[in-house]
Amino acid sequence: xxxxxxxxxxxxxxxxxxxxxxxxxxxxxxxxxxxxxxxxxxxxxxxxxxxxxxxxxxxxxxxxxxxxxxxxxxxxxxxxxxxxxxxxxxxxxxxxxxxxxxxxxxxxxxxxxxxxxxxxxxxxxxxxxxxxxxxxxxxxxxxxxxxxxxxxxxxxxxxxxxxxxxxxxxxxxxxxxxxxxxxxxxxxxxxxxxxxxxxxxxxxxxxxxxxxxxxxxxxxxxxx
Numbered sequence: 001x002x003x004x005x006x007x008x009x010x011x012x013x014x015x016x017x018x019x020x021x022x023x024x025x026x027x028x029x030x031x032x033x034x035x036x037x038x039x040x041x042x043x044x045x046x047x048x049x050x051x052x053x054x055x056x057x058x059x060x061x062x063x064x065x066x067x068x069x070x071x072x073x074x075x076x077x078x079x080x081x082x083x084x085x086x087x088x089x090x091x092x093x094x095x096x097x098x099x100x101x102x103x104x105x106x107x108x109x110x111x112x113x114x115x116x117x118x119x120x121x122x123x124x125x126x127x128x129x130x131x132x133x134x135x136x137x138x139x140x141x142x143x144x145x146x147x148x149x150x151x152x153x154x155x156x157x158x159x160x161x162x163x164x165x166x167x168x169x170x171x172x173x174x175x176x177x178x179x180x181x182x183x184x185x186x187x188x189x190x191x192x193x194x195x196x197x198x199x200x201x202x203x204x205x206x207x208x209x210x211x212x213x214x215x216x217x218x219x220x221x222x223x224x
Contacts, residue, residue, distance in 0.1 A: 003218075004065040011061060011210040015054060018203060022050055031191045037107035042192060045104040049196045052100055056093035057207045060148070063089075067151045068215055074152055083144075083152040090147055097200060102184040105193035112189040119186050126179045129165075133176045136164025146173060150219050157220075174204055 026032045026043055035042045063086050066072035073082035112119075137146055140163040150156045165172040178201040185193035216222075 003069050006214055007210040008061065008065075011057075011206055014203065014206040014210075015058075018050075018054070018199065022046070022199075025195075031108070031111045034111050034192075035108045037103055040107070042104065042107040045100065045107045046192060046196065049097075049100040049104040049193070050199070052093055052096040053200050053203055056090070056097060057203065057211075059089060059093055060207065061211045064148055064151045064211060064215060068218065079152040079154075083147070083149060086152070087147050098181060098184075101181050101193050101196055101200075104196060105184045105188035105190040108190040108192040109188040111191040112186075112194060114189065116189075119189065123183055123186050126182060129176050130180045130183075133165050133172055136161075136166060136172060140164045140166065141172075151215065171208065174208055178204055 026046060032046065033041065033043050037045060063073070067074060067082070073079075073086070076082075077085070137143060141161045145158065150158075160170065165176060169175050178197070181197040181200050182194065184190075185197045
């Protein structure tokens with residue numbers, strides 16, 4: 001049982017600190033409450049845009065640990081069906097991270113006072129990186145591995161990938177994957193959405209160090 005909760009104390013601490021910081025920002029930083037969408041104030045869109053990354057990473061941590069150490073789902077439904085159901089939940093939650101940042105950016109649009117040329121330049125710089133990441137995942141890493149198939153299929157044993165974008169970093173999805181969340185924030189010139197995109201990018205490392213890295217050590221005996 002202790003293995004299931006290994007490093008999750010730090011995950012919980014990061015969650016509490018994140019919520020506390022955003023409550024403070026929402027209360028005392030003026031631009032956090034500027035704007036609305038569909039008659040709903042930016043603060044409510046902010047709450048939703050924060051809920052989904054927190055829920056997503058908690059969902060993955062719970063499923064991965066229960067499956068890795070207890071075979072909790074595969075012992076009941078078989079690993080293939082369990083992995084499929086888990087992937088559906090993962091996709092819905094991950095997609096919601098982007099969807100609600102878009103809603104938030106629309107609600108808070110125009111608060112980022114920056115020369116448009118530099119914003120569009122930055123977006124043009126980000127988009128090819130994100131595209132190359134998705135190409136590299138599809139071609140070399142595989143989406144199954146990205147979802148965490150190695151927690152479900154006990155016979156899965158594939159070497160670490162050193163091709164595509166993974167030539168430059170072992171953690172391509174963590175370094176580059178969340179860049180996609182900055183795009184709506186930048187295009188709609190939203191300060192709050194930009195802050196939430198940055199939060200997503202930082203908070204994903206909590207998942208890596210508290211959940212994925214220890215799990216990789218358990219499954220493969222080492223980490224890249």
